[in-house]
Amino acid sequence: MAWEDIVTSTALPAPPTFLARVRTFVATPRFARILSLVLFFAAWQFVVPLLPTRLIPLPAKVLGFMWDEVLGNTLGRTTVWEAFGISLARLGIGFGLAFVIGVPIGLLMGVSRAVENFFHDFVVVGLAMPSLVWALLTGVWFGLGTGLIAGAPIITVVLAALPFVIINTFEGVRDVPRELSDMASAYNVSRTKVMRHVTIPSLMPFFFASLRYGLANGWKGLVLAEVFAATSGAGWNIKYWYDAHRAQGVIGYALFFILFALFVERIVFQRFSKRVFKWRPEIETVAEPGAGLAQLEAEQLVTIGADGGIAI
Amino acid sequence: MSTTEAAPERLQESHLRRELRTRWIPRIAGYVGFLAVWTWASGRLVEAFLLPSPLAILKEMWEIIESGLFSVHFFATLQKIAIGYSIAFVLGTAVGIIMARRWWDGFFREWVVSILTTPGLIFALLAALIFGFSPVGPIVAIVVTSFPFVTVNVAEGVKALPKDLFDMARAFRIGEVRRLRHVVIPFLAPYLFTALRYGFSVAWKIATLTELFGSSTGIGFMMRREFQLFNITAMLAWIFFFFAFALLLEKVLLQRGIKRFFRWRQESVVT
Helix, strand or coil: CHHHHHHHHCCCCCCCCHHHHHHHHHCCHHHHHHHHHHHHHHHHHHCHHHCCCCCCCCHHHHHHHHHHHHHCCCCCCCCHHHHHHHHHHHHHHHHHHHHHHHHHHHHHHHHCHHHHHHHHHHHHHHHHCCHHHHHHHHHHHHCCECCCCCHHHHHHHHHHHHHHHHHHHHHHHHCCCHHHHHHHHHCCCCHHHHHHHHHHHHHHHHHHHHHHHHHHHHHHHHHHHHHHHECCCHHHHHHHHHHCCCHHHHHHHHHHHHHHHHHHHHHHHHHHHHHHCCCCCCCCCCCCCCHHHHHHHHCCCCCCCHHHCCCC | CHHHHHHHHHHHHHHHHHHHHHHHHHHHHHHHHHHHHHHHHECCCECCCCCCCHHHHHHHHHHHHHHCHHHHHHHHHHHHHHHHHHHHHHHHHHHHHHHCCHHHHHHHHHHHHHHHHCCHHHHHHHHHHHHCCCCHHHHHHHHHHHHHHHHHHHHHHHHCCCHHHHHHHHHCCCCHHHHHHHHHHHHHHHHHHHHHHHHHHHHHHHHHHHHHHCCCCCHHHHHHHHHHHCCHHHHHHHHHHHHHHHHHHHHHHHHHHHHHHCCCCCCCCCC
């Protein structure tokens, strides 16, 4: 009798009841994530109408606007696809120019102390410069650009991205491991081989950083420059809806911008950095002040400029 | 004997000279060259009204200060930042403390990340659209954009709280209040100050940006006005004020305050 009791007690536990399973699901962060989204839309739908303003459209109206934009029938001059296409083309041209100008300066700064001191303070000021300043200045200097190749937006991108390209190239040259190049010269390794196996791999993370920070800062500057000094592009479109007093347009575009940012940060950059840094071990983040943002950054969620400066 | 005594001196002298040659001369050459090219270009290469010389801008800045416009707009911006950022800091700290738990992390994370990645322009336009020209718009924009920076840092600090000190405090029967005063707050202080600094660097930029669209006072409003009047000298003068303002607040007030707070430490953690 006694041993039969033991057998039954060590038998498999009864499958969890439905209620218990719901309870464990409610305790997961995934449920919290879904709940926060649902609560947000619920508040938007049911609390906003009670507010003493008629300027905030309901979610259905905004989503309808976004759906129309995506399908391509818009009341604006360009659809969201064309607008983002124009802006991305400008971003590409501007960043390309910044890269072509910035990399030689960064290389020279890394090689010579005199050149480093000549440029250093200007680069630091450039890193801290809000891109708003560039947008306004290029606006008055180059005027309204009408075509795709508009002066002010493209030059804003160049100016906003340039300091990030320079500083990262400079840091990269500084970081080429000395003992590896010494060893290469001791073993008579040819120059092209050194370039291929030592210099470029150690510069790679820095080029990648300049790409990320430069593009992020350039993008924010570009959007502002398009507001003040262009007649097309994503920034211009949001201003268009603002001027037309169509709140659903502004909010819809705000959501497009958020979706775009999430797409670029999470999918494009994450894939890209995984491919580029396959050879590298995982980065460990330590808990210290400021590590929270660094952690988000390491997870490719947020782009923070050098020195913790966040470009707005 | 005399040569060996003189040697370190000479070494030091040559070190100084080298320092001068590689550091100070190029640096000064950079500044002088920049100002010289600027002054020369103004009026010769480009029209003076398009690129005013540095002296003209300084004169304009002095005139703005003398006319009293500066203090009016300076304090208008400062007030918005003070109110908005205080709210953002309290809210961000509260959310950060609960975000140290995984469930609440899931609840807030998407929002924090979305706000961190969205261009500030969008919040500025939305605030201007909804609140019009009232000062509430800039304040709301400051709260929304700067609180995630506070939250992320505070959450990180709470997650890293030293468990062993808590255990020891319990073993020695230290009360809740004293534990808060002697363990939690000193430990969190550097995180709070980092949060303060990050958040602030966002707050002043978004404040001016919001003033560009929906305000009738403040440094941002004046920049916009001179932009529309095509008065480049005055616009540059206000841009320089904008910089001076940020430098003053960030480097002087905040950093000095932080140093004061951490006097009791052997070495400052917050740099």
